[in-house]
Amino acid sequence: MNIILLGPPGAGKGTQAARLVNERGMAQLSTGDMLRAARDAGTPMGLKVSAIMKAGELVSDEIVDGLIGDKLDSMPVAQGAIFDGYPRTAAQAVSLDDLLAARARKLDAVIELAVDEDALVDRITGRYTCAKCGAGYHDRYKLPKVSDVCDVCGSTEFSRRPDDNAETVRTRMAEYRAKTAPILPIYEARGLLRKIDGMADIGIVSAAIEAILGPIPAKN
Numbered sequence: 001m002n003i004i005l006l007g008p009p010g011a012g013k014g015t016q017a018a019r020l021v022n023e024r025g026m027a028q029l030s031t032g033d034m035l036r037a038a039r040d041a042g043t044p045m046g047l048k049v050s051a052i053m054k055a056g057e058l059v060s061d062e063i064v065d066g067l068i069g070d071k072l073d074s075m076p077v078a079q080g081a082i083f084d085g086y087p088r089t090a091a092q093a094v095s096l097d098d099l100l101a102a103r104a105r106k107l108d109a110v111i112e113l114a115v116d117e118d119a120l121v122d123r124i125t126g127r128y129t130c131a132k133c134g135a136g137y138h139d140r141y142k143l144p145k146v147s148d149v150c151d152v153c154g155s156t157e158f159s160r161r162p163d164d165n166a167e168t169v170r171t172r173m174a175e176y177r178a179k180t181a182p183i184l185p186i187y188e189a190r191g192l193l194r195k196i197d198g199m200a201d202i203g204i205v206s207a208a209i210e211a212i213l214g215p216i217p218a219k220n
Contacts, residue, residue, distance in 0.1 A: 001026075001080040001213055002105055004087070004187075007113030008176035010124040010169065011198040016113070016209060017082050024216055027075055030084040034067045035059060065095050072103050081105075088179045093186050109212055110187040112180075113198030113205065120199070121169045131157040 007013035020026045038046040039053060045066070052059050064086060072081065087093040100106055126139035132155035137144060144151050148158075187193040196208045 001108040002083070002100060003080070003108055003213070004083045004110040005113075006110065006180055007198055008115060008120065009172050010120050011113040011115045012202065012205060013084065013113055013198075015202060016205060017084060019206060020082055020209070024080065024213075026080040026082050027071070028082045028084055029068060029071055029086070031064055031067070031086045032084075034071065035064075038067060061089075061092055061095060064092075065099060068096075069099050069102075072099060072105070077104070087183055090182050090186060093183050107192060109194055110192045111209060111212060112184070112193065112195045114195045115198045117170065117173050120173070121166050123199075124164050124169050125166055127164060128158050128160045130155050131159045 005013055005017055017028045021028055035049055035053070039050040040046065045063070049059060049063065052063075068083075068086065075081065083096065087096050096107065122140075123138075126141070127136060128138070129136050130150040130153060133150060133153040135150055135152040136142070137158070148156055150156070150158075184193060194212050196205055196212075198205060200208075
């Protein structure tokens with residue numbers, strides 16, 4: 001299956017995408033990751049992307065479409081795709097349809113992890129990780145069993161992301177709404193849009209996504 005997974009930073013989109021990759025063998029097509037990979041590769045396309053990003057300009061739809069098309073071409077026909085960060089405009093939605101149709105693929109579902117902004121701010125601003133092993137914790141919801149000692153590796157050093165603050169989170173939410181709003185009516189009209197409570201427990205969110213995607217096809 002080919003799906004679009006929508007959700008603002010902190011909604012759990014990355015967690016669910018990773019699960020789909022591991023359990024269903026799907027490929028996560030993140031435009032941000034692909035652009036950074038192209039930049040770092042030093043190819044002619046990568047050098048062009050690097051110059052655009054250094055100038056602080058937006059990468060054109062033509063370049064993004066090309067990267068996605070190349071990625072789809074490199075995937076087995078039976079492997080499903082998770083589109084992350086694309087499309088963000090009505091024009092990109094049309095381009096995605098064309099990219100899929102040219103490769104005998106179609107879009108099966110658009111899944112949005114809906115969130116409560118205030119609750120999301122609380123979730124993100126309270127999170128921190130072990131500086132040694134990366135184990136995740138939260139000021140209110142997941143403290144170490146022994147104060148200031150990592151449950152996993154025993155380290156006493158922890159870190160927080162500098163952008164995990166209320167102002168930044170609310171700015172991200174506003175950007176997400178602005179970028180997502182144009183495409184939601186398109187997919188809703190086509191009967192593809194499904195909304196899930198992104199604030200629910202991870203297992204509940206996973207189960208809701210599985211209900212949308214259906215059983216994992218048996219391997220021959």
